[in-house]
Amino acid sequence: MSDLTLPMVRQRPLDPPDKIDELRHQAHMHRMTYADGHVGWLVTGYAAARAVLADPRFSNRPEKMHPPLPGRMELLRRQGFKPQPGLFLRTDPPEHTRYRRLLTGQFTVRRMKALEPRIAEITEECLDAMEAAGPPADLVQAFALPIPSLVICELLGVPYEDRARFQEDARVLFNLEAGLEEALAAIGSTMAYLRDLIGRKRKEPGDDLLSGLVEGGELDDEELTGVGFLLLIAGHETTANMLGLGTYALLANPGQLALLRADPSLADNAVEELLRYLTIIHLGPLRSAEEDVEIEGNLIRAGETVTLSLPAANRDPARFPGGDTLDLTRPATGHLTFGHGIHQCLGQQLARAEMRLAYPALLRRLPGLRLAVTPEEVPMRSDMSIYGVHRLPVTW
Amino acid sequence: MEIKADTTVCIGAGMCALTAPQLFDQSEDEGTVLVLQREVPAELEDTVRRAVNLCPSGAISAS
DSSP, X not given: OOOOOOOOOOSSTTSOOHHHHHHXXXXXEEEEXXXXXXXXXXXXXXXXXXXXXXXXXXXXXXXXOOOXXXXXXXXXXHTTXXXXXXOGGGOOTTHHHHHHHHHHGGGOHHHHHHTHHHHHHHHHHHHHHHHHHOSSEEHIIIIITHHHHHHHHHHHTOOGGGHHHHHHHHHHHHBTTOOHHHHHHHHHHHHHHHHHXXXXXXXXXXXXXXXXXXXXXXXXXHHHHHHHHHHHHHHHXXXXXXXXXXXXXXXXXHHHHHHHHHOGGGHHHHHHHHHHHHOOBOSOOEEEESSOEEETTEEEOTTOEEEEOHHHXXXXXXXXXXXXXXXXXXXXXXXXXXXOGGGSOTXXXXXXXXXXXXXXXXXXXXXXXXXXXXXXXXXXXXXXXXXXXXXXXXXO | OBEEEOTTTOOOOOXXXXXXXXXXXXXXXXXXXXXXXXXXXXXXXXXXXXXXXXXXXXXXXXX
């Protein structure tokens, strides 16, 4: 038996939790006790994490997982909660393949490049508004959240005026401390909103992704609602936290910030390194073994749940030497922040496009950018499944 | 070095087109891998090896 439970609080805001740091230096895989008493695994090594993510002998279906933390996941499982059709992230092939195939053409490298002028425009408009109103400002509300929110809304064809509703629902869903009823209400509210929106698109289709899916005729309304939910919620809290926490990390590393400010062509590499170094996915992903699988000499038995610590894997010195340091010039591609295997993030090229435009624009427009509070006063998102800053008070 | 691609396992992540745009693109409709040039010029062999390593679904190989 193991008495290890999953640590979530990052004692130093930019580094993995101390206990994870200690474990990853001892071994790549560890026995870990789950919230329901199940003894499964915690993976902290890069090669082992990548091997699990690429291995078709692991399932991603929620009903097969034991919850790593106490809370609503455990309650949902006990109640036999059935996920909405179309939430294809938590499915396996061939179900997953069918949904993914319908969407991949919309998120190609080329299509995301074609969106860049519009993303640049949105970024400049956010900075105009921030300059006009400030200083000071909360960078999350003025910059980090609205850019990805506007972009995903335009792409999907969701009216941006309705954002207050699903931004709040997304906040509840990613909050690890939210209760079961609160979480179910947030899911229900966004689902109801999307069901109505899809009904409207069926009558009056526009030139957007959801209308395209409606007209494609492959998915029924419930599936369309699930797909819309996944894309809308995933598009909100991920890039937003990369922009917020990434700016905090740059301000905490002025030498690196100066490098990026002096040479905007460093942006592509800087984005990869920030993704690796910060690894905002700090709970999971999880997988469940469908049969006995041996990874690095450890036998994972059928039915056992595996939690992958991506913040630890992305700092594995065997893959990223000196990985505890932020170095915007390091070759950082190959990090696991977007996952690996068949579930690797569908929106990763969109996220890259947003970040490689937003960071240099922020540094160019606000040359005096600095924290308006001490670094210790910035509230960190240890209580959320996506890590980041709750607020980032800045001045310039 | 020659590139092989299997569109039946490709998930359209686009890592190949991002890493070696001279040799890889993605189809308009399904987003799956398109090989623009099967024969790899010597100076791009390392880049192609990197693209193969980054492919999340094992859809491309080169030998």
